[in-house]
Amino acid sequence: MAVLGALPSDLRCRPICEADWEGVVDCLCRGFPERDRSYWIQALTRLSQRPAVAEFQRYGFALEKADRIVGVVLTLYSRYRGQDGDEIRCNLSSWSVDAEFRPYAAMLVAKVLRRRDVTYTNISPAPATLKANWALGFRPFSTGQFAFLPALNSAPRSCRGLEVRPDLAEMAMLSDSERYILSEHAALGCLSLICICDGEAFPFVLMPRRTLRGLIPCFQIAYCRSLTDLAQCAGALGRFLLRRGILLCVVDAKEPIAGLYGWYRPNRGLKYFKGPRPPSLGDLTFTELVLFGP
Incomplete structure (x- = not known):
């Protein structure tokens, strides 16, 4: 160069x-x-x-x-x-x-x-x-990926995952910006979910992917508020995805994630940023991944 x-x-x-x-x-x-x-x-x-x-x-x-x-x-x-x-x-x-x-x-x-x-x-x-x-x-904000099996996490039966739709009453539990993120990404072909746990609503966007040379279907986490929220809601997410026949999810990470059953893969899916505020891990909203496709 x-x-x-x-x-x-x-x-x-x-x-x-x-x-x-x-x-x-x-x-x-x-x-x-x-x-x-x-x-x-x-x-x-x-x-x-x-x-x-x-x-x-x-x-x-x-x-x-x-x-x-x-x-x-x-x-x-x-x-x-x-x-x-x-x-x-x-x-x-x-x-x-x-x-x-x-x-x-x-x-x-x-x-x-x-x-x-x-x-x-x-x-x-x-x-x-x-x-x-x-x-x-540019400097890295993600140095690897964590592949995990959310169905292995336990969750109270009161915790549940709900697919976003315009008339879903639980959408009112989120902020305007989060409702916008979920609706827009659902229109782009992502799976937008709300997990209700202990009376609180947690938004998630999952991007369909395939791994292991395209043989295994999985989801990449394209939006969550934090990796802590992801671990807290993993059981509810896992039950929802299991009904669709999906066992595996992937999220950007810098190290193994406490509370999730899986494995950390360093130097996979490196992501870089330049500017005042790096995106949080698990936030790929409105990037090429969801707008253009994998």
Whole structure:
């Protein structure tokens, strides 16, 4: 990766617009040959349907030479409302630059990383980009994954898991922002659940995945308030998932998780952030995983 400098006069970095979709998809197909065009068209379509966040770019940035797109980085911006005020996150995704222009690849990402009040994430870094990630100031917020069998956890019969639907009365037990997260992710094909334990409601979003070379169906935890909540509700989650024939779940972690039966896999699913506040473990909301698919 070259040291950042000025772009050549015939090469420019600019925001992506809808008129660029064909060139963007061509570039992404060259960079990620394992993905077909329909995957990237769906990705851009879903980005177009997301609400705009302030003045931030809807799609991302492109490197262009002679009216041909030779590099792309997609940006997935989301606004989070918390007790300490609003927070903006940007998931950088699908960073791809044609081989002859890779000395300028870091400049493409640096174009995005200008706001110190935004938390940037990279949840699927290619091994070849790890050094560039560190050079750009990214640091890991998850260093492994924990695979667990929630059905092995016991839970009182009063604890139960409920699938989210518009008329579910228990939705009123959650905050506005959590109701929004559950509803939006259910529409994206995730399994959104509320666990009721000891009269308290706990929200969860689970993303369907397959593991062991695609042979075993499982769920990745895409949202929970905390890993402590996950352990507390694991038994209720396990009973719910068992009725669907699912035994295995996976969650991002830095170490084994107390209260869950499973195994920690270090250096799996590394995830990086740059900015004022790292996402909590178990929070992959509105990232490429759920918007674009695994």
